[in-house]
Amino acid sequence: MADNATDACDVKSMDDIMALCKRRGFIYQASEIYGGVNGFWDYGPLGSQLKKNLRDAWWNDVVMLGCGGKPGPDGKPVRIVPVDTCIIQNPKVWEASGHVGGFNDPMVDCRETKSRYRADHLKCLGEKGDTEGQIYAYIENDDASYASARKKLDRYKKRALSDAEIDTCALTELGNAELAITVGPDAKEVGTLTPPRAFNLMFKTVLGATGDAEIDKAYLRPETAQGIFINFKNVVDTTRVGVPFGIAQTGKAFRNEVTPRNFTFRSREFEQMEIEFFCHPDEAKAWYEFWRDWRMAWWESMGLKGENLILREHDRDELAHYAKEGAGTSDIEYRFPFTAPGYGELEGIADRTNFDLKQHQEHSKKKMEYHDTTRGELLPNGQPKGEWYLPHVIEPSAGLDRGVLAVLCEAFTPDPERPSGVVMKLHPRLSPIKAGVFPLVKKDGMPEVAEKLRAELHQRFGRLGAIEFDEKQSIGKRYARMDEAGCPFCFTIDGDTMTDQTVTVRDRDTLSQERMGLDKVGDFLAEKLGV
């Protein structure tokens, strides 16, 4: 598959993938019967099981096995504990995290140049005392922008005005009538600037049935991370964990994206799989590199391989405000059909330093420092004195819905040779349908034997995914359906089964058909599913 990855990518059409997702019940548009709602998607029977399987794989590998059992940079097992925190928290959480203050800025759009400006970054100038003539907006502390505005004013007045004749004010002080005679910083026409509009990406809600919209204002969380940070002390105090350790959480988060687009890639409601890994500041770099590399390997183990998956280290000037002082930030990115030849982010691994714990310590007035009893100078009795510090945090934060989408895109394989025309080569561990059990024809006792096998496999593997039983229509049609659903193996009961107790195993990816004993099917499937 790796050899023709580029070719396959070229052939893949997002429209075809979306059509298959709808047709086979992976993903539907939310509220479809009411015309849909922008930025929201529902998962169908196959999609929800696929999503659960990917989440379970993450949960199992990260939390239960602690990075799949791989020792950390300290040579010890990686310790991760889970939490499940609320979508709605005290609004002060989002003030501390910076989500309320920093991202509540009114913005101004220019209809002519399509530029967007922060309203509080724009100033205006005009001739002193002139209330009729044009006003020129410019970007504060930008000499070129200011000079441009002055030049436009001079040209409008047909003379060079002195500094003393100029009046300036903030754009936010202008009324609508004045905006109508204002020229944007990079515009030629007047009145192309929109009134300042707030672009807070957080969903607001109101607490209490009779709640006052202002006083009882609350937010749906824009990320799951803060729920972990605010419970850091609780977990340390009530669980026998010690730094270094991680706290994991999966759950929904909500962002009022300006432009939801690209199928489920940028949704307004989405699910995250996040780890906040707490470590000593001196060890942050080693843990950062450990997590970055292990997370990359994990996505590869989910079937995302070759040129479509890359690890990209952020440039210094690209780093988020909280990561400036840290060891760095990396994105694990997948080349989606709609981003190709570029890539879209699946997971970010960031060294957030102690930014979040420090913020919550300041805002909540609660001590967030950790007492590390394994550090500090040795006391006369031979015990370490201990050291108080704010742990640094390495955050591998993955998008579950984006992961599902990447897995679907990777699996989607056009194949004109097949009757279905397409096969979903999902990793067996992720496949929503684990196996198909088919009687070759609906007679001669075959359905009965097939049903017995289905019941046996269902008992053993039903917790992982569906076991499909189908006795209708031709065997080829049933195989084709399984190709589109991404079912990796089909077991077919035929005439020979009745005499020698063997079945045909049909492999989705190779189309090979081999015979095996009826009693070997369970173990065969267990091995393929890695259970």
Added chain:
RNA sequence: GCGGGUGUAGCUCAGUGGUAGAGCGUCACGUUGCCAACGUGAAUGUCGCCGGUUCAAGUCCGGUCACCCGCUCCA
């Protein structure tokens, strides 16, 4: 948020102001002996939604919603 495009059956799409269509899929019955076989039959639509023009609107006009593409945004 701006500009362009699209919206008709589950999917892909035809449809010239005058009776709502095709292929595939789905379902039933028969047949069928390993890759969407075949036969017969069936179901599936307020033509995205709202309004307007008209004797008559899927078709023309306006608005709106959703999706796609390009900007913009994306802590």
